[in-house]
Amino acid sequence: xxxxxxxxxxxxxxxxxxxxxxVRMAAMFKALGDxxxxxxFSKVASHAGGEACVCDIQDVGVSQxxxxxxxxxxxxxxxxxxxxxxxxVYYRVEPQVLAAMSLLxxxxxx
Amino acid sequence: xxxxxxxxxxxxxxxxxxxxxxVRMAAMFKALGDxxxxxxFSKVASHAGGEACVCDIQDVGVSQxxxxxxxxxxxxxxxxxxxxxxxxVYYRVEPQVLAAMSLLxxxxxx
DNA sequence: CCCTTAATTCGACACTTGTCGATACAGAGA
DNA sequence: TCTCTGTATCGACAAGTGTCGAATTAAGGG
Numbered sequence: 001x002x003x004x005x006x007x008x009x010x011x012x013x014x015x016x017x018x019x020x021x022x023v024r025m026a027a028m029f030k031a032l033g034d035x036x037x038x039x040x041f042s043k044v045a046s047h048a049g050g051e052a053c054v055c056d057i058q059d060v061g062v063s064q065x066x067x068x069x070x071x072x073x074x075x076x077x078x079x080x081x082x083x084x085x086x087x088x089v090y091y092r093v094e095p096q097v098l099a100a101m102s103l104l105x106x107x108x109x110x
Numbered sequence: 111x112x113x114x115x116x117x118x119x120x121x122x123x124x125x126x127x128x129x130x131x132x133v134r135m136a137a138m139f140k141a142l143g144d145x146x147x148x149x150x151f152s153k154v155a156s157h158a159g160g161e162a163c164v165c166d167i168q169d170v171g172v173s174q175x176x177x178x179x180x181x182x183x184x185x186x187x188x189x190x191x192x193x194x195x196x197x198x199v200y201y202r203v204e205p206q207v208l209a210a211m212s213l214l215x216x217x218x219x220x
Numbered sequence: 221c222c223c224t225t226a227a228t229t230c231g232a233c234a235c236t237t238g239t240c241g242a243t244a245c246a247g248a249g250a
Numbered sequence: 251t252c253t254c255t256g257t258a259t260c261g262a263c264a265a266g267t268g269t270c271g272a273a274t275t276a277a278g279g280g
Contacts, residue, residue, distance in 0.1 A: 017152040030143030045122040107217020
């Protein structure tokens with residue numbers, strides 16, 4: 001298992017990143033590089049059941065369109081996935097991507 | 111040991127980030143959110159002896175002033191430290207910060 | 221001193237990003 | 251079908267970012 005993680009990348013301390021890998025990984029880090037986005041991500045990640053409705057997490061001090069915009073960015077970066085169920089849209093964390101980032105930074109895969 | 115790491119933060123999956131912690135951590139992720147910067151960081155981190163002279167790592171496809179600019183950003187984010195020795199300036203990774211990010215993403219501290 | 225090499229700082233500019241209000245879309249119920 | 255609530259998209263704009271060439275500082279060697 002975890003083939004996708006193995007694909008990219010070993011810890012930064014062990015080998016130099018290729019340009020392509022750097023582009024891929026930088027996009028993920030960039031997605032967490034905004035305080036509002038990081039908080040949204042954190043709210044989803046720590047929410048009971050592993051998923052959260054937008055309505056559960058949208059209290060981060062910015063307007064509703066801005067929340068939606070940031071969630072889209074997190075989705076495009078592959079960090080979150082979304083699913084509509086009835087009126088509500090639920091977001092959940094993509095664990096492989098999270099693990100890949102953690103691994104790159106030198107931690108063990110969770 | 112690792113008091114600074116413990117100070118910020120437990121894994122995202124275990125608790126929601128405060129606004130202040132989100133600002134602190136987002137700044138670190140942001141620093142790695144550029145491909146050129148991530149490559150520079152990777153080159154320093156994987157360099158023999160745990161440190162690298164600017165001249166060792168400046169071949170990343172952008173001009174030398176741009177390299178210097180990115181290294182400054184990484185320094186300001188606390189990810190790298192620098193020291194001048196004679197003509198050359200050496201950069202090295204700050205391990206606590208790296209560990210804090212990895213921990214936040216759910217990996218074990220390295 | 222002057223010259224050479226290493227690295228940073230400066231000034232400028234195109235491009236990206238975060239934010240908002242207004243608007244549109246989706247589903248559930250009356 | 252009309253309305254209400256939840257979410258996404260649009261259009262606009264100020265602020266931030268990555269990049270460069272030119273100029274500057276730092277250190278060493280003639």
